[in-house]
Amino acid sequence: MRYHFVVNGYADDVLRQMEEQMGFAQKYLNGMEQGEAIIYCRSAEDVQKLERHHSKEAVLISAREYAPEAVLHGLCDRIADGGLYIFGNDDAGTELSVRMAARLSGSSVTEAESLWLSEESAGDGELINKIHVMKMVYANHMEAAFVMEREPYCISLARGAASQELRMGSFVIKEEISCENMAEHIVSQEFYPEALAGGLDEAKVILAAGRGVKNKENMAVIDKTARGLKAEVAVSRPAAMNAWKPMNRLIGVSGAMVGPEVCITAGVSGAAAFYAGIEKSKFIVAINTDEKAPIMKMADVAIVDDFLPIMEELNNICK
Amino acid sequence: MKILGCFKVVPDLDLIVEEDWNIENHLHIDTGYAKLIWNCFDEGALEMMLRLSDLSEGLNVVYKLSALTIGRQKTESFLKTLYALGFSEGARICVEEEEEILFSPEMISEGIANYVKKIEGQDVILTGIQSSDGNNKMTPYLLAEKFGWPCITQVIGLEPIDEEQLKVTSQVSGGCIVRKVKTPCVLATGNAPCSYLRIPTLKAKMKLGKRPVTRLMPEDMGMSETAESVRVTALNPINRKRNTVVIEADSPQEKARCLYEKYLKERLSEL
Ligand SMILES: Cc1cc2nc3c(=O)[nH]c(=O)nc-3n(C[C@H](O)[C@H](O)[C@H](O)COP(=O)(O)OP(=O)(O)OC[C@H]3O[C@@H](n4cnc5c(N)ncnc54)[C@H](O)[C@@H]3O)c2cc1C
Numbered sequence: 222m223r224y225h226f227v228v229n230g231y232a233d234d235v236l237r238q239m240e241e242q243m244g245f246a247q248k249y250l251n252g253m254e255q256g257e258a259i260i261y262c263r264s265a266e267d268v269q270k271l272e273r274h275h276s277k278e279a280v281l282i283s284a285r286e287y288a289p290e291a292v293l294h295g296l297c298d299r300i301a302d303g304g305l306y307i308f309g310n311d312d313a314g315t316e317l318s319v320r321m322a323a324r325l326s327g328s329s330v331t332e333a334e335s336l337w338l339s340e341e342s343a344g345d346g347e348l349i350n351k352i353h354v355m356k357m358v359y360a361n362h363m364e365a366a367f368v369m370e371r372e373p374y375c376i377s378l379a380r381g382a383a384s385q386e387l388r389m390g391s392f393v394i395k396e397e398i399s400c401e402n403m404a405e406h407i408v409s410q411e412f413y414p415e416a417l418a419g420g421l422d423e424a425k426v427i428l429a430a431g432r433g434v435k436n437k438e439n440m441a442v443i444d445k446t447a448r449g450l451k452a453e454v455a456v457s458r459p460a461a462m463n464a465w466k467p468m469n470r471l472i473g474v475s476g477a478m479v480g481p482e483v484c485i486t487a488g489v490s491g492a493a494a495f496y497a498g499i500e501k502s503k504f505i506v507a508i509n510t511d512e513k514a515p516i517m518k519m520a521d522v523a524i525v526d527d528f529l530p531i532m533e534e535l536n537n538i539c540k
Numbered sequence: 541m542k543i544l545g546c547f548k549v550v551p552d553l554d555l556i557v558e559e560d561w562n563i564e565n566h567l568h569i570d571t572g573y574a575k576l577i578w579n580c581f582d583e584g585a586l587e588m589m590l591r592l593s594d595l596s597e598g599l600n601v602v603y604k605l606s607a608l609t610i611g612r613q614k615t616e617s618f619l620k621t622l623y624a625l626g627f628s629e630g631a632r633i634c635v636e637e638e639e640e641i642l643f644s645p646e647m648i649s650e651g652i653a654n655y656v657k658k659i660e661g662q663d664v665i666l667t668g669i670q671s672s673d674g675n676n677k678m679t680p681y682l683l684a685e686k687f688g689w690p691c692i693t694q695v696i697g698l699e700p701i702d703e704e705q706l707k708v709t710s711q712v713s714g715g716c717i718v719r720k721v722k723t724p725c726v727l728a729t730g731n732a733p734c735s736y737l738r739i740p741t742l743k744a745k746m747k748l749g750k751r752p753v754t755r756l757m758p759e760d761m762g763m764s765e766t767a768e769s770v771r772v773t774a775l776n777p778i779n780r781k782r783n784t785v786v787i788e789a790d791s792p793q794e795k796a797r798c799l800y801e802k803y804l805k806e807r808l809s810e811l
Contacts, residue, residue: 232713233713233714234713288690289690289691290690290691311713312669312693312694312712315677315681316681316691316693319677319678319681319682320681320682320684320685320691322769323681323682323685323686324685327769328769328770329678329769329770330770331676331677331678332675332677353773356675357675358643358673358674358675358775359553359561359569359672359673359675360553360672360673360675361778362553362556362561362569362778363561363569363775363776363777363778364775364776364778365643365772365774365775365776366772366773366774366775366776367643367770367771367772367773368770368771368773369769369770370768370769370770370771371769404690405722406690406721406722406723406725407690407719407720407721407722408705408719408720408721408722409719409720410717410718410719410720411717411718411719412712412715412716412717413715413716413717413718414714414715415714415715415716425811426808426811450804450808451808451811458580458731461731461733462731462733462734462735462736463734464733464734467733468696468711468731468733471731475730475731476731482807482810482811483804483807483808490554492553492554493553493778493780494672496780500780504803504807505782506799506803506804507784512786515558517784517786518781518782518784519780519781519782519784520782520784521782521783521784521785521803522784522785522786522787522799522803523784523785523786523787524786524787524792524795524796524799525786526792526795527792530791530792530793530796531792531795531796531799534792534793534796534797535796535799535800538796538797538800
């Protein structure tokens with residue numbers, strides 16, 4: 222069996238996605254033969270500009286604007302054999318892997334954490350390879366193993382996986398398939414960039430507020446303390462849903478996955494879907510009125526108390 | 541325009557006690573005692589449908605809102621809430637065992653597709669991007685493939701245009717995209733801000749919430765023949781505990797000072 226990387230050349234973080242694909246292959250696909258990469262992108266020029274590669278050769282599926290339907294058309298037309306297709310860790314990767322498998326009667330697993338092969342007898346004495354994949358389920362409370370039954374096997378990767386440095390130099394482009402004007406359902410579209418996320422990804426100190434902060438006025442206290450601590454402010458899902466902060470400040474499986482030196486949480490219970498986003502922090506502080514909240518066992522230091530006087534005092538100290 | 545909101549009623553996983561996550565040799569968790577809630581992304585989808593309908597007042601477009609869930613008898617109270625909020629159709633495909641619909645996105649999408657094909661045709665199908673228990677992230681995409689319809693994912697807003705088109709806002713890396721989209725299509729709802737479902741008035745509940753829910757059997761919706769191409773084989777607990785030190789002191793101010801002096805000062809100065 223061969224494996225292929227499928228790359229989102231439209232993504233701003235394409236290099237990081239490729240590094241994680243490389244990391245995944247190195248860890249779990251040792252010994253398996255690698256086939257050409259498939260890159261969906263604006264143009265061959267964009268791909269050349271990366272000046273990095275993780276497969277020798279690549280087939281491009283190009284269109285000025287990304288539309289999953291156009292990519293799928295190019296992708297499914299092109300794929301003759303079975304094999305394993307490894308998509309990146311973004312929404313496009315997830316959607317395309319599922320739809321490609323459905324179209325080609327294969328099987329798919331989204332947000333895969335790891336993969337292994339087993340040999341099973343096919344009944345007639347012959348041995349066949351089976352692909353097994355591990356992923357998070359129950360909103361990150363548990364990890365499940367799945368066996369995939371049908372080729373082609375299409376998986377998208379979980380975010381935050383180990384990465385591996387890419388090779389220097391460009392892909393050798395074998396073929397370019399143009400898929401322009403295939404999204405007939407889109408009458409018009411416009412992109413609205415949002416105010417900068419403030420670099421949660423690179424932040425060294427993060428102050429994360431949860432539902433326990435209770436309202437927007439209290440968020441102002443969090444903001445003030447964060448300034449004193451030189452921390453970036455982040456929020457849990459309920460705090461973002463209540464618009465106490467914009468969605469781009471959300472931490473967790475559906476938001477940013479961060480790894481600061483210090484992460485202080487205030488009024489956060491520590492649900493698994495949130496915690497997955499801060500798990501990589503070197504040092505975690507939890508402030509919560511409930512000593513039984515899950516976060517109180519997953520932090521390095523915990524304070525059982527109301528967050529408000531704690532924040533105010535920290536702010537005084539930092540002055 | 542006919543719009544179907546597909547939703548799952550899920551146990552509130554934040555209420556599952558720690559011991560219950562630490563089971564071994566099971567392929568599902570007993571969540572029977574937890575409170576049932578709307579799956580968070582689906583809740584956002586249903587509220588967006590209601591807002592779309594609000595926005596259409598005075599315009600030349602009428603939205604017929606329907607809702608479909610696959611699950612237990614207990615989920616019917618959720619459908620009745622939707623009736624009270626103005627949905628005109630509510631249907632349940634009756635599956636009583638939670639584990640049957642946990643890791644079965646192919647079966648679920650087959651059920652939804654057959655509902656749309658055999659019972660109520662639709663112009664738009666809305667779902668959440670994933671459910672909190674199975675986390676499969678597949679159903680909307682499988683539906684798009686079953687119908688040959690386009691799909692937009694991470695949808696966070698809907699606005700009316702006319703009987704054939706919708707304005708759809710979706711979240712993408714670095715911002716959002718607003719599109720004018722021709723129907724039919726499948727829309728997968730993501731993190732839509734301020735999208736908790738509104739609460740019906742008592743009067744609306746009395747007047748509208750009593751209508752019976754349409755009950756359908758999985759075998760009539762093609763679900764029994766659907767074999768999943770991916771099978772769960774094991775479920776493992778995860779240990780995320782650290783050796784937590786709890787700061788003890790008489791006042792919150794003292795605790796804050798202790799936190800700073802002992803644990804933060806040096807770490808912050810090194811940065
Ligand atoms: C598929 C899926 C994906 C999800 N993705 C994410 C995600 O990416 N990010 C995310 O955050 N969540 C996510 N969630 C939701 C997650 O499961 C939790 O519901 C959420 O993280 C809870 O947020 P919280 O801790 O702020 O609120 P709660 O769980 O309500 O906790 C509030 C805490 O504040 C404490 N508190 C109250 N008052 C005070 C006070 N005065 N001082 C100090 N403490 C106080 C309480 O004791 C409580 O522990 C997801 C859920 C699902 C199903």
